[in-house]
Amino acid sequence: MMPDASHLAPSTINWNEIDHVLLDMDGTLLDRHFDNFFFEEELPRRYAALHALPFEVARDRLLAMYRSVEGELAWTDLNYWTKQVGIDVVAMHKELNHMIGFLPGAEEFLRHLRRLGKHVIIVTNAHRTGVSVKVAKTGLDRYVDRIVDAFEVGYLKMRPEYWPACQRLLGFDPSRSLFMDDDEGCLTAAKAFGVARLVHSAKSSSQLPPAPLPQFFSITGFSPLLNGRRTG
């Protein structure tokens, strides 16, 4: 008897069925090692120095502060964190911008989408101040039609309210759209809204092992989206 694979996500993309490609930024196109290092290591280190605390105490305190606003716009609002923590996190982004970079194969994938003539839009939870630092460092904006941050939409992507508001803003047809993200909650919300093709970025950081999700088309690198083309 053949195993029933009907519950599995399809493992190829028919690009003829896709008009809009909606792409997450951090952990999907850009290496999330920067963000992980920034919020889990360097900011706790500076907070510890500022308040003469052991590193572990400072980190636990910051992680609790992050969790307290998880899923809300404040979570990614760099101005909010500058006030909360008492450290200029925007200046810190600029100072550490040498750590900002593309994930392997991301630029080749973006060029491929251009050649296919797709509407390519970055949909990010990031704050516009952080987006501008990352764009200045990577030139990410030259590959895409538009970058939409969550503050323009009014919600973060893991909230059900995000998707109809984002659809009104951008005018994409969910039944002919693909969305790629490294966050399970964001993919689940997009699926509930009816975005036709969902892709999980399983390797969000160059410094962490892949973390695949079985319920999504979950990939490491972009080769599976290039239908046989090599990335390089």
Ligand SMILES: [Mg+2]
């Ligand atoms: Mg992400």
